[in-house]
Amino acid sequence: xxxxxxxxxxxxxxxxxxxxxxxxxxxxxxxxxxxxxxxxxxxxxxxxxxxxxxxxxxxxxxxxxxxxxxxxxxxxxxxxxxxxxxxxxxxxxxxxxxxxxxxxxxxxxxxxxxxxxxxxxxxxxxxxxxxxxxxxxxxxxxxxxxxxxxxxxxxxxxxxxxxxxxxxxxxxxxxxxxxxxxxxxxxxxxxxxxxxxxxxxxxxxxxxxxxxxxxxxxxxxxxxxxxxxxxxxxxxxxxxxxxxxxxxxxxxxxxxxxxxxxxxxxxxxxxxxxxxxxxxxxxxxxx
Amino acid sequence: xxxxxxxxxxxxxxxxxxxxxxxxxxxxxxxxxxxxxxxxxxxxxxxxxxxxxxxxxxxxxxxxxxxxxxxxxxxxxxxxxxxxxxxxxxxxxxxxxxxxxxxxxxxxxxxxxxxxxxxxxxxxxxxxxxxxxxxxxxxxxxxxxxxxxxxxxxxxxxxxxxxxxxxxxxxxxxxxxxxxxxxxxxxxxxxxxxxxxxxxxxxxxxxxxxxxxxxxxxxxxxxxxxxxxxxxxxxxxxxxxxxxxxxxxxxxxxxxxxxxxxxxxxxxxxxxxxxxxxxxxxxxxxxxxxxxxxxxxxxxxxxxxxxxxxxxxxxxxxxxxxxxxxxxxxxxxxxxxxxxxxxxxxxxxxxxxxxxxxxxxxxxxxxxxxxxxxxxxxxxxxxxxxxxxxxxxx
Numbered sequence: 001x002x003x004x005x006x007x008x009x010x011x012x013x014x015x016x017x018x019x020x021x022x023x024x025x026x027x028x029x030x031x032x033x034x035x036x037x038x039x040x041x042x043x044x045x046x047x048x049x050x051x052x053x054x055x056x057x058x059x060x061x062x063x064x065x066x067x068x069x070x071x072x073x074x075x076x077x078x079x080x081x082x083x084x085x086x087x088x089x090x091x092x093x094x095x096x097x098x099x100x101x102x103x104x105x106x107x108x109x110x111x112x113x114x115x116x117x118x119x120x121x122x123x124x125x126x127x128x129x130x131x132x133x134x135x136x137x138x139x140x141x142x143x144x145x146x147x148x149x150x151x152x153x154x155x156x157x158x159x160x161x162x163x164x165x166x167x168x169x170x171x172x173x174x175x176x177x178x179x180x181x182x183x184x185x186x187x188x189x190x191x192x193x194x195x196x197x198x199x200x201x202x203x204x205x206x207x208x209x210x211x212x213x214x215x216x217x218x219x220x221x222x223x224x225x226x227x228x229x230x231x232x233x234x235x236x237x238x239x240x241x242x243x244x245x246x247x248x249x250x251x252x253x254x255x256x257x258x259x260x261x262x263x264x265x266x267x268x269x270x271x272x273x274x275x276x277x278x279x280x281x282x283x284x285x286x287x
Numbered sequence: 288x289x290x291x292x293x294x295x296x297x298x299x300x301x302x303x304x305x306x307x308x309x310x311x312x313x314x315x316x317x318x319x320x321x322x323x324x325x326x327x328x329x330x331x332x333x334x335x336x337x338x339x340x341x342x343x344x345x346x347x348x349x350x351x352x353x354x355x356x357x358x359x360x361x362x363x364x365x366x367x368x369x370x371x372x373x374x375x376x377x378x379x380x381x382x383x384x385x386x387x388x389x390x391x392x393x394x395x396x397x398x399x400x401x402x403x404x405x406x407x408x409x410x411x412x413x414x415x416x417x418x419x420x421x422x423x424x425x426x427x428x429x430x431x432x433x434x435x436x437x438x439x440x441x442x443x444x445x446x447x448x449x450x451x452x453x454x455x456x457x458x459x460x461x462x463x464x465x466x467x468x469x470x471x472x473x474x475x476x477x478x479x480x481x482x483x484x485x486x487x488x489x490x491x492x493x494x495x496x497x498x499x500x501x502x503x504x505x506x507x508x509x510x511x512x513x514x515x516x517x518x519x520x521x522x523x524x525x526x527x528x529x530x531x532x533x534x535x536x537x538x539x540x541x542x543x544x545x546x547x548x549x550x551x552x553x554x555x556x557x558x559x560x561x562x563x564x565x566x567x568x569x570x571x572x573x574x575x576x577x578x579x580x581x582x583x584x585x586x587x588x589x590x591x592x593x594x595x596x597x598x599x600x601x602x603x604x605x606x607x608x609x610x611x612x613x614x615x616x617x618x619x620x621x622x623x624x625x626x627x628x629x630x631x632x633x634x635x636x637x638x639x640x641x642x643x644x645x646x647x648x649x650x651x652x653x654x655x656x657x658x659x660x661x662x663x664x665x666x667x668x669x670x671x672x673x674x675x676x677x678x679x680x681x
Contacts, residue, residue: 058387059419061466085465086496088489107349116346133346141342157324159331161339168327182323184330192330195323208322219354221322235354244353263353271353271387 048075049257049278057273064090072097074281091115116141125152142167153179168192178203193218200225219243242266255279325352333358337371344378351382359383360391367394373404380407384414392420400426405452409459416463424464428472431460435475435482442483454488461490461497470502477512477528481521495528503533506542513546519558522546526563536573543567548580557590565597574606581605582615585635592634599638609648612639616654620661633663637670644674652678 054066062085068077073095080093089110098104101124106117114136121130131144140162147156158169166187173181182195191213198207210219217238224232234245243266251258259276325348332343340362351359359382366376380398383391392415399411412430415423434457441450457479464472480494502508509525516522529542547564561584568577584590584598602611619636622628640658643651651674658671 058417059466061419063417063466084462086493088493116349135342135346141346157327159327167331170323170327184323184327193326195326210322210326 048281049259049276050075050281051276051278052256053277055275057275058271061085063272123148127152127154140164151177153177204228244271322354325354329355329358337375341372341375341378344375344382348382351386353386355382356386356388359386360388363391363394367398373402373407376402377404377406377410380410380414384410384417387418389418389420392418392423396420396423396426399423399430405456409456412456412459412463416466419467421467421469424467424469424471427460427463427467427469428475431457431464431472431479432475434460435478439483442485450485451488454484454490457484457490458488458493461493465497465500468501470508473498473502473505473508474512476501481524498528499531504535504538505529505532506534506538509542510545513542513549517553517555519550519555519560522550522555523558523560523563526560526567530567536571537575540568540571540573540575544575544577544580547584548578551580551583551587557594561590561594562597565594565601568601569597569604571604574604574608576607577602577605577611579611579614582611585615585639586618586632588629588631595635596638599635599642603642603646609643609646609650612643613651613654615639616643616658620654620657623663624661633667636663637667640667640670640674644670644677647678647680649678 050070051068053068054064056063056066064085065083065087067081067083069079069081070076071078076095077093078095082090082092084090091110092108093105094108095103095105098119101122103120103122104117105120107115109115116136117134119132119134120128123129125148127146127148129146129148131146133141133143135141142162143160143164145156145158145160146154149155153174154172156169156171159167161167168187169185171183171185172179173183178197178199180197180199182197184192184194186192193210193212196207196209196211197205198209200206204223204225206223206225208221209217210221212218217240219238220234220236220240222234222236223230224234229248229250231248232245233248235243237243244263245266246261246263249260249262251260257278257280259278261274261276263271263273265271328343328347329352332340332348335343348355359379362371363376363379363383365371366379371379376398380395384395395411395414395418399408399415402408402411408430412427415427434453438450438453438457441447441453461476461479464476476494476497480491480498482491484490498505506529509529513522513525516525526543526546529539534542543564547561547568550558550561550564565581568575568581581598581602585595585602590598602608605611616636616639619628619632622632636658640655643655655671655675655678659668663671
């Protein structure tokens with residue numbers, strides 16, 4: 001019994017210290033709020049959910065089971081396998097380092113035939129600076145390039161076609177270390193559309209509004225949070241009609257967290273359910 | 288234990304623990320989305336030619352974002368008027384199915400029925416399964432049946448490439464039928480599992496699994512199929528399917544006996560399925576009254592000794608076993624008395640007598656006494672004596 005008490009007390013201490021250390025500043029895939037200019041360096045969340053398995057159901061019928069395996073990089077899977085309802089392998093993704101700071105991410109069928117692949121180059125900080133996409137026959141399909149400022153914020157993203165002609169580019173604008181606006185341009189430099197991102201006081205990304213070049217709202221993606229965790233995601237069109245939404249439910253089981261994401265259309269008809277089994281990764285301890 | 292748990296310190300710890308579980312861990316996902324980049328790719332897609340669209344859908348937009356639905360729909364409807372390529376159409380259908388766009392079910396069905404491309408047919412078939420299109424089951428079944436027939440022709444005539452495409456189509460339809468739990472397709476799927484698909488394609492294996500999924504209690508369907516399948520291997524397979532199914536124990540015995548009786552009546556050559564049927568009856572946890580099919584096996588000199596023994600063991604586990612054994616014994620006694628008895632029958636007569644003795648049913652005594660007076664050799668009459676004693680002792 002003393003052991004049980006000790007474990008419970010320890011769990012509480014860990015939980016409490018987690019809350020204190022991350023507070024409400026931890027964000028969902030975004031940077032931490034900083035008001036001082038001297039702290040514009042983006043802070044990556046300390047606690048991250050690492051998906052291990054995803055079970056997708058449509059119309060209450062199992063559609064696929066996806067398993068992620070991790071090796072060197074604890075945040076990005078080295079192997080992802082997608083099985084169908086009868087546990088038959090359908091496709092898999094394998095990421096391997098082909099040289100220093102360069103990796104190849106191959107999408108394969110069940111017989112290990114490569115269907116398409118990325119060659120991804122990162123900088124010394126581990127951020128992606130180039131993604132080159134090839135077809136199964138090694139035909140160049142597209143190139144993506146990423147620029148960063150001295151703090152590691154992504155400032156520009158460019159896409160080129162197979163002739164390496166620019167197709168489009170996005171500029172990222174930051175206020176107090178938060179990406180608040182994205183301007184998306186055609187290749188000729190005219191504005192195609194732009195995105196406005198809104199954050200809570202604690203710096204959590206809540207809304208992304210999409211506008212066309214004339215400033216007309218075309219869509220809104222809204223996220224709601226409970227206890228620091230995303231609880232609902234809603235997508236509205238330009239007329240503010242709810243198109244679809246996803247509810248998130250969390251169940252804790254030891255070191256794993258089961259996240260059930262149920263997506264329904266705006267009229268409430270269920271579209272799909274994804275049950276995700278995740279491991280909680282603590283960058284402070286494991287990173 | 289209960290007392291300990293309700294103690295104050297433990298209770299506080301438990302509350303803390305619960306609080307910890309609820310409040311802790313604001314976190315982020317390892318995989319985050321970039322709406323602006325997805326949107327940009329969608330814009331690029333919208334302004335691209337057919338080949339580039341196909342490239343984009345098969346690569347960067349392989350996992351379609353739900354925001355893409357209008358674009359995909361627009362292009363899919365365009366392909367239905369003849370625009371685009373089969374590759375693009377196939378990909379559009381797969382993406383829409385993955386987004387569970389049920390409103391397109393009729394269009395998927397129409398494409399499946401009319402498309403010349405096997406790739407498009409396949410995507411449409413799978414899409415029907417993913418969008419819960421129950422109305423499509425008759426069409427899916429029809430195409431599967433046609434594929435089963437065509438496979439034999441293609442293989443026989445050396446059309447390997449076409450046969451491989453046909454196999455992929457059959458596989459996709461099986462997946463769709465599984466998702467739709469299409470019990471009415473059972474017979475077509477059964478034929479798929481017995482058709483000329485290559486081992487490499489795994490079509491037959493898949494069909495076997497599909498059968499388990501689409502019907503939990505297939506007894507009646509299997510009975511109908513067995514009426515049309517005279518082959519021993521097919522009957523054997525039918526019995527295996529029934530055994531693996533969730534059918535009741537009574538159903539399993541009844542089907543086993545039905546197939547056995549049919550085989551005897553049609554004078555099908557002795558085959559594994561006879562033994563399988565006997566074994567099912569013998570090992571069933573429930574006893575069922577059966578007809579005279581098993582008795583005919585013991586009486587017929589054309590069947591092997593092993594099968595006759597299996598039949599005796601099966602009868603022993605029937606509800607009306609005494610009646611069947613007595614009936615057999617009565618006939619054998621008559622034949623022996625009139626000199627028409629088969630010499631080898633004394634072995635089975637003895638086995639039957641021993642079984643009756645073990646069962647200790649008084650209703651057998653009269654015929655056992657008759658046996659003693661029917662001109663059998665001492666080995667048989669001694670067995671009858673032992674059996675009678677056993678029953679009387681009981």
